[in-house]
Structures are given as C-alpha cells and as structure tokens.
Amino acid sequence: MSFELPHNSSLTKPGFIYGVATAAFQIEGANTADGRCESIWDRFCATPGKVLNGDDGSIACDHYHRLEQDLDLIQSLGVDAYRFSVAWPRIEPAPDQWNEAGFEFYERLIDGLITRGIKPYLTLYHWDLPQYLEDKGGWINRETAYRFVRYAEKITERFGNKVVSYCTFNEPLCTAFVGYRWGIHAPGYADHKLGYQAAHHVLLAHGLALPYMRKNAPEAEHGIVLNFTPAYPYQDTAADIEAVEYSDDADGFWFLHPLMTAEYPARVVQQDAVFMPVILPGDLEIIARPIDFLGINYYSRKVVKANAQGLPEQVHNEHPKTDIGWEIYPDGLTHLTQKMTRRYARLPPLLITENGAADNTEPENGEINDTMRVHYYRQHLLAVHNAVESGVDIRGYFAWSLMDNFEWAYGYSMRFGIVHVDYQSQQRTLKKSGQSWQHFLRQRIAK
Template structure:
C-alpha cells in the first residue's frame, strides 16, 4: 500500500504547518449564466472552434455552485486544514462598477461554511477568468484593467476581511499573460510576444497597487501572490545549452521574481528583444516591489533546454524521465532545487506556500474504485522533496494538493484528471480516489 511518510522530526508534521487542497472557480463552479454572472474570457474562448479539446467548456464543470455544501463536507472528511479557492470576478462585477450581491452571497456561504467546519479559507482573487467586457477594452494590454482589478480586490477584502486567512492577488500570471496573450493557447487567445510581456507587467502592477488596500481591509490576513515555476535544466554540459537554459529561466521565472523582489526586470530579455519591453510609467516597478507576507509556488514539473535553432532563443530537449498522463516529466528534486535556488538568489525571499502540486493520472474508475498509484507516488515523492528544501533552510509554511476534484483543465478540457476525488461528469457523483484516501490517512495520523 502506498503511504506518505516524512521523517518524524519534519517541520511539516508540526501543527502550525498547513495542509490544504485547491481548486479554481472556472474549473469547478459551472452555473456560468446564473445569478447575474457575466461572460468571462474563458466562456468566450471555449466558444471558439478548436481552442479547447473536444469543444469542452465550463458551463456545468463540476456543478460546485449547486453542490457547495457537499464539497465542503468532502474537504472536511478528507481532513485538510485549509481550502484554496478562487473568486470569479464575473460573478462579483458583472458590469463595470456594478457589484452583484448574489455573487458575494455565494462566496460568503463558502467562507462561512469552511469556518464552521474548522477549515481555513485561502482566497485567490484572479485565476484567469477576466470579465469579457474588460477584454473588449483591451484586457490586460490596457493599463486601465490594473485599476479595475484594484477596485475589485478592495471590494472583496472589505466584504470578507479577516474571515479569510490568506489572500492571493494573482494565480500564475505567467500562464494568464504568456499563454493568453503571447502564445494564444489560453484565453483570450492572442499570440504576440510583446503583448505577453505587456499583459504580465499590468498584472504585476495590479498586484502592487492592490496589496496595500487589501492589507488595510484585512490586516490580520496574509497577503501575497502565486507564481508557477518549471525549472529549466541544460540538455547537456555544452556552453550553448547552459546559456540557453539560463536565459529560459530569466525569461520565464526570474522575470516575475526580479520585479516583485528587486524592482527590476531581467535586462537579458530586453538585450535580446528590445521590442518586447513593456510600456511602463516611472514608479511602476517600485509599486510592484511591495511587501508580501508570502509567495505561493505552483510546481508540477521541470524541463530540459538546449540551444535554439533557426534563430530561436532556446529549444526544448526530450526528457527520459517518467511522465504524468498530461506528458509532464516527474522530477521531485527540481522542487527542492527551485526553492533552494530562490532562497540563495533573493535574500529577501518571503515565506513560501506550495499552493499547487499534483499529477494528471487518468486511471479510470473500476468497480467503484480508482487506484491512482502514480498520483499517490507523485505526492509521496514531492512531500519528501519539499521536506529536503525545508531542512536546507527554506521557510515553507504550507502545502496544497492540486486538486480536490477532477475538473475543467483549460485547453485540455475534461481529458486530464488531477483530482484526488473522481468526478463522473454525467452524474456529478464524487468518489474519493486511492490518493485521496492516502491523504486522509496521512492527515489523520498527523493530527494525533
């Protein structure tokens, strides 16, 4: 039987360390046209032919909007300390400057329901579902969107205050900006390098502008941002491959961290591509460089990088590592090295939360059971890798498994299952998988 095991003296076994599970609004809620919610960029993107596998969309998803109590009971049954969820901006502000009480009420029930069950609420303000009416004005290419985000963030924190244990401004701005505006793989589907960096800058600006107002409205809560990282390793020891991997990390990882922690962007990017430099105003980087209580890190995989061909800055190597069902390499050591590297590079690196970690394991349900051993092994190995980082001196305060349940996996539709709870999308029946039962055993043993 697969078991999660940590050294008996691990800080992760102490009661102050938080274990949670995570989801995101568009991926689970459904009810996309109910109770005043407006269209989001992901509703629009899903309606475009060929953008999402099998033409899937979020119309029903996991029907969490109507099954809230059942799902909160499930989190309690599994034994998690905290639940990381996101608020759907289109539910809260369905037209610019109009605030929807039915939207607020849903999240009020969610937060109060968590607290009643002894579960700490961790709220993410932006998990990619921008109201379409803002995209119609340019979305994150338009600097004005940053100021609209500040209004939204202030309304949420004023309403829920310190009932929420931890607020996140943005989840994975790399994905929202680069996949959405630079590569065209995510909503809104634009594909221009310059636009990707401009969108990223405006998201970082929105974060910096919002955080002081959020802290004022909820002074006892923690406040920060969540970034995703895929550590780039050189495909070989050649100088060209090493240089390519270094640049890949600068462009995709340090771009965000340097702005947040050092009030600058890596100059190596603009040296190669001066036309990618975003338009910004004096003082923007100082605003972005605001104090945070934590940085959330979403980690799934690593990547191999080699010298680029045909004028490319870098190409991707072919890893021989085992892979999850979505095709991502499994390399737990990269989680340790990511954390240790950042602690060395940034003396001011704040406390860390591992806000997402998990695996796509599409093991089917057989006789009412899902024996997802690959996912269980993935979690077991990554918990040990995280413990190694803590022993190396990294201040990690919590870990969130992705995800509570199978859900809409963006451009992959419903083809990839990340949940520790299986969802039958025809009946909406929830079934705890073997990995979920393992989490339940681990958390129960820890609380003794």
C-alpha cells in the first residue's frame, strides 16, 4: 500500500522536500539528565488532573539515550529532512548559564543527520519553557521575549549554517491560547487577557530574534510555524459565513495577519477589545519582519454556525474522524492555503510542517496495519498537490509524527507515529504507514 499522485506532479520532483517531525518534550525523556532544568511541562504533568492517566515526559521515547538508533530509523525511511525541536531547559538551565551537555546532544543530532544525508530543520521553541521563566510570569512577562532572543542567538551561533532551516516558534496559538487562555496546556491558566498578552509576546520574541538568527546563519532559512483549523459554514447564510470569517481570524489568522500586515485582525480586536494586550510603539513592525518560509500545521477543520450574538459556535458532524476525534477533511488544507495566498501579497513560500492522524491500531502478529492513517496521508498529499496546481507555493511536507510519543494533555493515549513505540520495552516497529512512506519515497527517487 502506497500513496498515489497524478503523473508529473510537482510533489514527486526532486526540489520538493519530504520529512518527518518530532518535538523534544514528546520524545526525548531524560528530563533530569546532564543538567537539564524543569520545564513548564514537567510542572504541568506533576499537577494532578492535568494530563490523562497522570502520564509525563520523564521517559517518553527515551530518544535522548537512543539517538543513533533513531537517526538510523529516520534514514531508513528515505526522507529528505527531519524537523525537530531543541529543549530550551537543556540549553539554559538557569539564567545566563549555558549547558555544554545540552549543546553537545543537539550537535550529535545535527551532525548525525548531515552524515546520513538528511537536512536538519530546527525549531527553537515547541512549548517547553524553563520553569524559572514561568515563575517570573512566563509569556505574560515581556522580559521573556528578550530572554528568547538570547537563547535564539546562542543556538544559531553554535549551529549556524549546518541547520538548513530555523523555526522560531511552533504553534504560538497553543503556547498562548491553549496554555494561558483556555488552561488545557502548560502552564494551565484560563484567562482571555493573559492569553492575548502571551500571544503578543511570543510574536514579539519571534520578530526580535530574527536579525540575530540571520546574522549567525545567513545561509539558512528563517521562519515560523502556525497551526490552523479552518472554519466552514454550517449553512450558506450571511450570518454563518461571517461567523466563519470571525472564527478564522480568531484562530490561526490571529497570528498570521500581524506577521503579514503589522496589524491584528480588526473584527477580533473590536469584539474582544477588553482583552487586548499591551502593545508598545514599534512592536507590530518588529513582528512583521520578513520571513523566508511559513510553516503550516493542519489536521482538521471545524463547522460553525452563528449564535444569537453572531459569533461562531462549533457544530459537530458525523463525518469520519481520527481516533482523537478530529474530522478527516483533506480539502481543508487546499482551501486554507489558497485563502492565505489570496489574502496576503507578501506571503512567503509555505511548508506543510505537520500533518497526520491519530490511529491507535494495535500490533497484531508483529505488524501494525494502520490503514486509516495510510488513507489520511494519501488524501492529504493529493490536497497539497491540488493546492500547488492552483498556484499555491508549497515547497515541502512533513509527516507528523516520526514515532508514537507523549501527546501532551492526552498523555500516551493517542498514537500519531508512523513508527510504533512500545513504551515498556522502547522497541520501535515500522507501521504500515511507515512502509507506505518508504515505498512512496523510493518510487519518487526511481522516477
């Protein structure tokens, strides 16, 4: 079983990048090893009732101790690139104390990828803020943006142009809104004003860091990764269509719009005026500094209708869903990238930096026949093809995830990997979806 694309699709040509993706806290484990300090996710996991089954990331996939094995595994897939994140708590375990053991781990990772012919795509921040910064207010505190700049400067000084692509932040929406506004992720606050303030400071940190990153790694690409769950109208009415526009502006476009225009979306600013963040003169111009790429994380869509106030209200439907309960809707990826291409003249090239499915198929006779995930990838690759054919500039696609891992507030209950992980033995087993990727990538090379 493999993936099929139309003959001569640009997605099968050599310039299109294929990769797999992970995040440090989700796979590394070794949370007290070699000088690493506590992160907000360590603290969150230790707080009763926050993570399903009381799971934590203390061992996860033990990637920290199994690096060479996992690098060989990545190589065996035949991918062009590997997208990973650096754990800030490994690098700066106390203010202005830079941990050589942390740098050396990621140096082994980066050099190991290069030796194997795999391009390193590095994410600076995938949600694991050092707890000592949270103790001073975390992303609510403007000072954290400046601390991030120093961290970004140190990483890019060390690894420079060995890294092909640097991403400042993965999914600021989750950092700010899910973590500070809705309380589902670390640090677990549920306050609208705190969420908007955190969002502004994350975007400010991104913009502030870019000049230092470009100076230290002038040959690398520098950008950011945003997540989107595009809305669709429940009915074809003016009210529901307007609710869709508000929903999109309050979701991923809340972060994309200022990056492209130096302004926050007006309809949300007006509606949520009481919650708007403190913005200092010049902040929005810093946020809107040019980027070389925009990463898109897409998993699903939502269907909304206008409530009595004209605001979006999500409507549940009976369409097929993945095991986490997210609707399978590949056309949403096509429509989303078309919409942002129409909307922003200065939109940079796009990368699909995460796309995948929770498929909890269990091993049977040593095999994992995760056919739902295989079909999901096939459908979404076709959606990317359709977007490119319509004129959207998409340069690459990263499958989420390389391996089953710690799925944040879901603990270990959801499996997104194309490689199965037995969390007791740490044995890795290539699933049917992983085999499909191998076959697809080999076919591409053969062409």
